[in-house]
Amino acid sequence: MAPNVLKLACPNRRGIVATVSNMLFEAGFNIREAAQYDDHETGQFFMRVAFDGSGARADLEARLGATEKHFQMTSSLRFDKRPQRVLVLVSRFDHCLADLLYRQYVGEMNMQIAGVVANYPRETFARLDFDGAPFHYLPITKDTKKEQEKRLFEVIDETEADLIVLARYMQVLSDEATERLAGRCINIHHSFLPGFKGARPYHQAHARGVKLIGATAHYVTGELDEGPIIEQDVERVSHGDTPDALVRKGRDIERRVLARAVRYHIDDRVMINGPRTVVFPD
Known part of the structure; x- marks a missing residue:
């Protein structure tokens, strides 16, 4: 079954990966795959995280909202596993x-x-x-x-x-x-x-x-x-x-x-x- 996927982009700074990983952990999810890219030319940071677990989507969305505000981040979150x-x-x-x-x-x-x-x-x-x-x-x-x-x-x-x-x-x-x-x-x-x-x-x-x-x-x-x-x-x-x-x-x-x-x-x-x-x- 396809995992849930979180994609995000924001200006690069310290603590993004740690914050995102901890956010998913505290919301009751497990990271299955993670990849990131730091564009040195533009200073932008990109990350994709595939995850699963028994956490609640509403709880994760609330935590993600706070994370977006803190890091000036844009993100997309897909829980829909349909084709x-x-x-x-x-x-x-x-x-x-x-x-x-x-x-x-x-x-x-x-x-x-x-x-x-x-x-x-x-x-x-x-x-x-x-x-x-x-x-x-x-x-x-x-x-x-x-x-x-x-x-x-x-x-x-x-x-x-x-x-x-x-x-x-x-x-x-x-x-x-x-x-x-x-x-x-x-x-x-x-x-x-x-x-x-x-x-x-x-x-x-x-x-x-x-x-x-x-x-x-x-x-x-x-x-x-x-x-x-x-x-x-x-x-x-x-x-x-x-x-x-x-x-x-x-x-x-x-x-x-x-x-x-x-x-x-x-x-x-x-x-x-x-x-x-x-x-x-x-």
Whole structure:
């Protein structure tokens, strides 16, 4: 069973770890896992604590409130062990969607795919078993973008989605949409950012004769492909690889990078630190 998780951030000073540990102990909880990071550039301190025990949540919340005030701290506390509800947005390429469906099927991650949204019809994904997840066909054109996003947010509300995943969803969200989804929308970009942003990055990489290709999972912001990076990976290529070969190899990287990023997020292992992230891997 997933543990309770406390995440916190505050200006760094002495006594934070001792105070938090003692707070959990006095509230009747046991620490199962703890990780911390001190950002020397900004002076900010980040901490993630996984814990269990028979203590009362109300008592812990009261103690946490006093701790937050003392250390000028922001925190999040999750006692909810239910699977995170994930809404997957996809376009024509379905390899990342297929991978997430499989990982849900084998119980690899504490998530439930609450729905699939695509700007291509269901027939495009005929070979995939959605395992009961509802499919929403939301076509989009330049003239219907505003109406399509309005319907998208209706779906997000209807499915009670905790996390939105752009699994090779080849549409740029509006500034209004990225603001509403801040911190809970992950995109997989088929490039090792910050290089080769935008469209056809593998073709850009081939034209430059790169020796490494990669993929990047990041939170979505109003700046295209500029959001805080959660996870990346690379694979070596050679001068003999065609653009199609790079695309084929890139699909494998994209799948594993997106899966790790989603898992880190739903396990509360990611904290946003300005334009960057702090990730506490397992």
